[in-house]
Amino acid sequence: MNFLPIYLTLGLLILGLMTTLWLVSLALKNSSIVDIFWGTGFVIIAWAAFLLTPGGVVTRKALLCGLVTVWGLRLSLHILIRNWGKPEDFRYQAWRKEAGAKWWWYSFFKVFFVQGVILWIVAAPLLAAQIGAHPARLIWLDFLALPVWLVGFFFEGVGDWQLARFKANPANKGKVLDTGVWRYTRHPNYFGDATQWWAYYLVALAAGGGWTIFSPILMTGLLLRVSGVSLLEKSLKETKPGYKEYAERTSEFIPWFPKGK
Secondary structure: OOHHHHHHHHHHHHHHHHHHHHHHHHHHOOOOHHHHHHHHHHHHHHHHHHHHOOOOOHHHHHHHHHHHHHHHHHHHHHHHHHHOOOOOOHHHHHHHHHHHHHHHHHHHHHHHHHHHHHHHHHOHHHHHHHHOOOOOOOOHHHHHHHHHHHHHHHHHHHHHHHHHHHHHOHHHOOOOOOOHHHHOOOOHHHHHHHHHHHHHHHHHHHOOOHHHHHHHHHHHHHHHHOOOHHHHHHHHHHHOOOHHHHHHHOOOOOOOOOOOO
16 A cells, blocks of 8 residues: 555545534634644544555554544543633634634635644654554554553643643632642643654554654644744743742653752
8 A cells, every 4th residue: 555645635634624624613703613623633534544544454553543532532522621612712813803804714724724734744653553564463662652642641631631620710810730740841731742642653663654753743843832832831921920930940841850849
């Protein structure tokens, strides 16, 4: 089986999904639904790749699709619950105001098409891990991927849960969460997300897809320098009382013991 034809097919699938999602966003007047879809989009692509690669190793394919499904659906459910009943995200509101009457078509390219392209690029290991027929059984890289994934899932899932509980308590308004996993990293959810993508890459590496290393590097870079850590850090340091002190003693990304504690 050749990688490129199947990869292009997955790209067309993503284009169709993003176009449909864009049309729904126009009806709802809310572009934030793209954030809810992000995790589910990878689940759909993983299983589409499963069906399009009958010559792959079933155990490896099942392992990868299972891990992606648990990660993606949990993430989508978390964002759905977090956004339920709330207005459109401030980022999209600002872009909507800036674009004015052009937003209905402008949003397709600036939001949905761009995220679709990123999803397609990042998803490369999900196909590479399933298309290879050798080795014909799970090897040490496949087994290594599981504990790496569990570490990532723990930090992302527990981090999101602890933050949601913290914010739900009115007594914590204006305070900084510095307990639990947040004691060891200022962004446990982003660290966990990136770590899970390195786990998917390990499965792809086991199947001969080592060249897809650009995917976890890109995902980690996006989380660190584009849509995640750097964006939040700037805002929190300027607006959140006590955050600078928290930042001085707590690791930014990779979990580590806090300074002075």
